[in-house]
Amino acid sequence: MTFPETDARLRTDDDFVSMSVLPIGLVTSFVYDYMHLVCLGVVRKLLKFWQGDAISGDNVASRLSSHNLQLLSTGLLRPSSCMPHEFARRPRSVSEVDRWKATEFRSFLLYTGQVTLGGVVPQNVYDHFMLLSVGITLLISSRYCQVYNDYAHSLLVSFVRLAGKLYGNEFVVYNVHGLVHLAADVRRRGSLDSFSSFPFENELEYETAGQKSWKSPCSVC
Numbered sequence: 001m002t003f004p005e006t007d008a009r010l011r012t013d014d015d016f017v018s019m020s021v022l023p024i025g026l027v028t029s030f031v032y033d034y035m036h037l038v039c040l041g042v043v044r045k046l047l048k049f050w051q052g053d054a055i056s057g058d059n060v061a062s063r064l065s066s067h068n069l070q071l072l073s074t075g076l077l078r079p080s081s082c083m084p085h086e087f088a089r090r091p092r093s094v095s096e097v098d099r100w101k102a103t104e105f106r107s108f109l110l111y112t113g114q115v116t117l118g119g120v121v122p123q124n125v126y127d128h129f130m131l132l133s134v135g136i137t138l139l140i141s142s143r144y145c146q147v148y149n150d151y152a153h154s155l156l157v158s159f160v161r162l163a164g165k166l167y168g169n170e171f172v173v174y175n176v177h178g179l180v181h182l183a184a185d186v187r188r189r190g191s192l193d194s195f196s197s198f199p200f201e202n203e204l205e206y207e208t209a210g211q212k213s214w215k216s217p218c219s220v221c
Contacts, residue, residue, distance in 0.1 A: 003177030004164055006157045010184075031185040032178050035197040038136055039105040041175030046129065047097050047108070049167060050121065068120050069094055075116030076108075102198070109133055110140070128166055131159040132179070136192070139182055145191040153183035 013025035020026060050072075052063045064072070073093040080090045088103045091112055114133055117126050135155035138148045145152070156179040164172050182192070189195050 001174070002169055002172045003174060004169060004172050006160050006177075006180050028188060031189055031195050032182055033195070033197045034136065034139075034182065034192045035102050035106075035201070037175055037178045037182075038132075039102045039109065042132065042179065043105040043109045043113075044097070044100070045171070045173075045175065047094060047105075049171070051094060051097060064121065072116055072120050075120070076112055079112070102201070110137055125166060128159060128162050131155045131162070135159065135179075136182075139186045140192045142191045142194070145186050149183050149187050152186075153180075156180060156182060 011027050013027050016026040050064045051069065073095065076091040077093060083090050087107055089101060089107070091107065092100065092104065110133065113129065117129060121129070132155075135152045138152040138155075139145050160172060160176055160179055163176055185195070186192060
């Protein structure tokens, strides 16, 4: 199922009043989590497409050649030995994208992808990626997420509208469509990092029979 519309009528809390007795707004009380929606969703989808999981149809964008995939991997691995400690994981090759964690997709979206994709993908594909990168960067920033909220929203709407033309209409699934609602969540709740799943994933614990809970390494982050 795809969601190509970017300007449909927004649902409201009042729409759900007759269907629920819960004393909460069933629209405004639930937000999108960008760790899953964007990092593990849209960014992963882009990388898988470029790697060869092409969607049927007459798409402008296409899979990258093996040479360009190697260039992309080389670009990602080059700064691996000198990454600041603020980055949870060092970059890995795109051949390992199925094993990338959410923080790796986030780093690619916000930092490394902006540099490594230049000259590797066609210019219109790069520009399209930058709509997503800049839009999410603004919404993550506690300083700029409100000041440039409308601008970030326009960037993400443009990304969704162009996605169908570049990658085919089948590309615009729920994760991609959800981008058009992120700015509204930020307007109500603050920056994306203030309500993402990253902190919760870092605190995951497990129990073993006859033992207390032990904190486990996060399989997502």
